[in-house]
Amino acid sequence: MLKHGGNLGEMVHRLGLPEADWLDLSTGINPHGWEFPTPPPQCWYRLPDRQDGLAEAAAAYYGTEAVLPVPGSQAALAMLPWLRGHARVGVTAPGYAEHGAAWSRAGHDVIPLSASQLAGGAGTAFDVLVVINPNNPDGTYFEPQTLLEWRTAVASRGGWMIVDEAFVDTTPAYSLAPYCPLPGLIVLRSVGKFFGLAGMRIGFALGPDNLLQRLEEALGPWSVNGPARWVARQALADTGWQARMRTRLPAEAEHLHALLARHFDQRIVGTPLFRTVLTPRAAEVHEALAREAILVRLLDRQDGLRFGLPPDEAGLARLDAALRRISTPEPSRA
Ligand SMILES: Cc1ncc(COP(=O)(O)O)c(C=O)c1O
Numbered sequence: 001m002l003k004h005g006g007n008l009g010e011m012v013h014r015l016g017l018p019e020a021d022w023l024d025l026s027t028g029i030n031p032h033g034w035e036f037p038t039p040p041p042q043c044w045y046r047l048p049d050r051q052d053g054l055a056e057a058a059a060a061y062y063g064t065e066a067v068l069p070v071p072g073s074q075a076a077l078a079m080l081p082w083l084r085g086h087a088r089v090g091v092t093a094p095g096y097a098e099h100g101a102a103w104s105r106a107g108h109d110v111i112p113l114s115a116s117q118l119a120g121g122a123g124t125a126f127d128v129l130v131v132i133n134p135n136n137p138d139g140t141y142f143e144p145q146t147l148l149e150w151r152t153a154v155a156s157r158g159g160w161m162i163v164d165e166a167f168v169d170t171t172p173a174y175s176l177a178p179y180c181p182l183p184g185l186i187v188l189r190s191v192g193k194f195f196g197l198a199g200m201r202i203g204f205a206l207g208p209d210n211l212l213q214r215l216e217e218a219l220g221p222w223s224v225n226g227p228a229r230w231v232a233r234q235a236l237a238d239t240g241w242q243a244r245m246r247t248r249l250p251a252e253a254e255h256l257h258a259l260l261a262r263h264f265d266q267r268i269v270g271t272p273l274f275r276t277v278l279t280p281r282a283a284e285v286h287e288a289l290a291r292e293a294i295l296v297r298l299l300d301r302q303d304g305l306r307f308g309l310p311p312d313e314a315g316l317a318r319l320d321a322a323l324r325r326i327s328t329p330e331p332s333r334a
Pocket of ligand 1: 004071072073074075132136164167190192203
């Protein structure tokens with residue numbers, strides 16, 4: 001299994017600091033998750049029902065009826081490689097590493113593509129192109145028009161372009177969702193990040209009907225549980241909360257950005273749900289923060305740190321104070 005943020009249990013175990021003391025900034029999950037009422041008992045007792053209104057709520061939210069609920073966008077991205085014959089697959093890297101791993105596991109040839117290679121148009125040469133928009137962890141955004149051009153090129157040869165939009169909800173103008181269905185275009189959406197409902201394990205795949213049907217068959221019946229369907233339906237329909245979050249999260253990310261800029265000389269990148277600093281001191285700062293019970297995400301290449309949004313002012317102040325102590329260590333008494 002690949003390493004990701006959110007592995008708080010492991011750190012609690014390793015460092016022996018009580019779980020309640022930790023400030024977990026290791027994911028890009030909204031710390032002000034959508035607060036839901038308790039799902040009615042029949043959600044637990046009956047099998048999930050496709051006619052429960054979730055499809056309509058999702059169609060309204062994503063701007064297309066070409067939508068399939070899946071048990072997390074992770075489940076969809078892991079299954080898609082099994083629905084195609086051998087392919088040359090261009091995958092955004094560094095990015096969410098599960099994409100490349102899933103295509104390799106299914107026996108395809110995976111070629112990592114940097115954001116600048118992608119921007120140069122290198123992706124259109126592949127049978128399958130996987131773009132993460134905006135990218136995690138570097139926050140690169142690609143314009144929808146550019147992506148649509150790449151889709152035309154890839155689909156004209158029977159290829160697929162998968163666009164992972166797990167972090168797009170705060171900037172919906174960048175989403176290709178309203179263009180779905182288009183031949184060869186598959187858009188993956190997460191409910192975990194923007195809505196903060198990561199543990200519920202529900203997401204959506206958007207795409208041509210025949211492809212969604214094959215994905216649905218591969219995942220099997222009832223792959224999304226009833227309570228998750230019920231909660232997601234309400235959250236997707238809560239346009240007032242969504243509008244508030246689209247103002248609140250970018251503002252909080254700006255505060256986090258300003259804080260980080262006080263402690264790091266390097267360029268800071270990201271999205272309204274996280275900020276990333278590329279620094280040669282990443283591993284050392286990660287460990288020093290962990291010793292203060294602050295968990296951040298050390299990038300796989302150990303060349304940077306990703307910070308999720310602190311939940312409140314106290315969290316920001318705690319991060320600020322910890323980073324100040326780390327950059328100006330107490331003089332040695334030796
Ligand atoms: C870019 C990206 N895509 C997809 C996922 C999977 O999210 P989920 O399965 O919760 O929808 C993640 C999780 O961290 C992610 O960072």
